[in-house]
Amino acid sequence: MLKLYYSANSCSLASHIALEEAGADYEAVRLDFAEEDQKADAYLAINPKARVPSLVTDRGVLSETPALLLYIAQCHPNAALAPLDDPFALAQAQAFNNYLCSSAHVAHAHLRRGHRWADDEAAIAAMAAKVPQSVGECFDLINGTMIKGPWVLGDQYSICDPYLFTLTGWLPGDGIDRADLPNVDAHYQRMSERAAVQKVVAIHAGQ
Amino acid sequence: MLKLYYSANSCSLASHIALEEAGADYEAVRLDFAEEDQKADAYLAINPKARVPSLVTDRGVLSETPALLLYIAQCHPNAALAPLDDPFALAQAQAFNNYLCSSAHVAHAHLRRGHRWADDEAAIAAMAAKVPQSVGECFDLINGTMIKGPWVLGDQYSICDPYLFTLTGWLPGDGIDRADLPNVDAHYQRMSERAAVQKVVAIHAGQ
Numbered sequence: 001m002l003k004l005y006y007s008a009n010s011c012s013l014a015s016h017i018a019l020e021e022a023g024a025d026y027e028a029v030r031l032d033f034a035e036e037d038q039k040a041d042a043y044l045a046i047n048p049k050a051r052v053p054s055l056v057t058d059r060g061v062l063s064e065t066p067a068l069l070l071y072i073a074q075c076h077p078n079a080a081l082a083p084l085d086d087p088f089a090l091a092q093a094q095a096f097n098n099y100l101c102s103s104a105h106v107a108h109a110h111l112r113r114g115h116r117w118a119d120d121e122a123a124i125a126a127m128a129a130k131v132p133q134s135v136g137e138c139f140d141l142i143n144g145t146m147i148k149g150p151w152v153l154g155d156q157y158s159i160c161d162p163y164l165f166t167l168t169g170w171l172p173g174d175g176i177d178r179a180d181l182p183n184v185d186a187h188y189q190r191m192s193e194r195a196a197v198q199k200v201v202a203i204h205a206g207q
Numbered sequence: 208m209l210k211l212y213y214s215a216n217s218c219s220l221a222s223h224i225a226l227e228e229a230g231a232d233y234e235a236v237r238l239d240f241a242e243e244d245q246k247a248d249a250y251l252a253i254n255p256k257a258r259v260p261s262l263v264t265d266r267g268v269l270s271e272t273p274a275l276l277l278y279i280a281q282c283h284p285n286a287a288l289a290p291l292d293d294p295f296a297l298a299q300a301q302a303f304n305n306y307l308c309s310s311a312h313v314a315h316a317h318l319r320r321g322h323r324w325a326d327d328e329a330a331i332a333a334m335a336a337k338v339p340q341s342v343g344e345c346f347d348l349i350n351g352t353m354i355k356g357p358w359v360l361g362d363q364y365s366i367c368d369p370y371l372f373t374l375t376g377w378l379p380g381d382g383i384d385r386a387d388l389p390n391v392d393a394h395y396q397r398m399s400e401r402a403a404v405q406k407v408v409a410i411h412a413g414q
Contacts, residue, residue, distance in 0.1 A: 048348060048352050049306070049310075049348065057295060059295045060295070060299075062295070062298045062299065062302055063302050063306075064301065064302040064305035064306055064309070065305075066273070066301060066305050067298045067299075067301035067302040067305055068298070068302075070294075070297070070298065070301060071294055071295070071297075071298035071301075074294035074297070074298075075294055087277075087278055087281035087282055088264060088266045088267070088269070088278070090277070090278075090281070091269045091274045091275070091277065091278035091281075092267075092269065092274075094271065094273060094274035094277060094278075095269055095270050095271040095274040095275075098271035098272075098273050098274055098305070098308060098309075099256070099270075099271055101305060101308070101309040102271070102305075102308040102309040102312070102313065103256075105309070106309065106313050107323075107324070110324045110325075116314075116341060117314070117317045117324070117334050117337055117341055118317075118330065118333040118334045118336075118337050119333065119336075119337060120329075120330070120333040122327075122329065122330065122333075123325065123327070123329065123330035123333035123334065126325040126326065126327040126329075126330035127324050127325045127330065127334075129325075129326075130324055130325050130326060134323060134324055141255060141256065145255050
C-alpha cells in the first residue's frame, strides 16, 4: 500500500487528489507544518528535504510533485491520468507540471518562504510585496496560453488538473482575483465538482 | 529534425548534451541573452515564457528541462538514457531532475534574476548575498544523499547526469567550491571526460 505524507492545502494536495482519482490503495498521513512536523527526525529519515509530498512505496520513498503525479498515473493505467503512450503529449503534460513547480509555485513561495532566499527582513517583505505581480504573470500565461480546455490538456482529464487546481486555490492568499482569469476560474469550478476533489479538499480542511 | 533553442551555459546545456548523447538528429540555435534575443517577437512566438530551452518538434514546441530530457530519452530508447520500463526508477529520476529545476536552479537564479521576485535593489542584493548558502544547502543534499555513483542513478548513465553537470558548472559563480562536495566533484570530472559533453561544452564556449 502507498503512504502519502501531506500537509493541508500544500502542493501535496495535487498528489492526494491524483491518488483518489486513480482509485489507488493508499493511506494519507498528515503533517502539521505549524508544529514543524516536517523537521522531526522521523520525517527527515523519510524525506531529508523536509518537504511534502513524500510517497512511501514498497521500493522506497518518492518525492517532488511532478514525479509523484507521473508515478501515480503509470501505476494506475486504467485511470488514464496521463498520455502514457505518446511521448510528445506526455512531454506537454510534464512541461505544464514543471512550469507549475519551478515558476508558479516558486513565485508563490516568496509570500511566506522568503527566508529561503534572503535573511534581511526588509528583503523578505519586498519579496512578499511582489507576489501578486510575479504569481499573476505566471497565471496570465497559464490562463492565456496553457489551458486547452475543458481540462489542461484538452478533452482528457490528467495529472495536470489537480496540480493546477492546487495552485489556483492559493490565488486569494496571493492577492489575485480568480475572476480576472476566466479559463483558470472555469477550470477551478469544473474541478470543484468532481467527487474525488471534494473528498480530498474536505480531508485537507479537517472535515 | 529537432531544433533546440539554447543560450550558452544556461540550463539548456543539459538538453543539448542529452541530444548529443542520444545521437539525435537535431539542430541547435543559439540565443544571446545579453542581446535579449529571448524577448524578441519571433522567439516569443515559439516560447511565450521567454526562456530556454525550447525544443521544436514536428508536432510543436516543448519547453522545461525535465520534460525535454524525458522526451529525448523516450524518442531515443536505444541510447538508454532513462529507466523507461520501470515506473519507480523513472520516478526517482524525475524526482532528482525536479529537485534541480524547482530548488537548486531556483536558488541559483537569485544571484542574477532577483528582479523576478522583488523590485527593491537592496532586496535583490540581499538575495544575491544568500546564494552561497541556499545553493550550498541544495548541493549538500545532492552530494550527501542523492548521487548513487558513479552516475546519479547508479551504474546507468541517464538524463539526470547532464542536468547535474550543468548546475555543477554554475557553482564557482555561486561562490561554492566543488572540492567541498566530493561526490559532486567526482561526477563533474567523470562527465567532463565524455565525448558528447566535451563537444557541447565547446559549442557553448563559442569554440
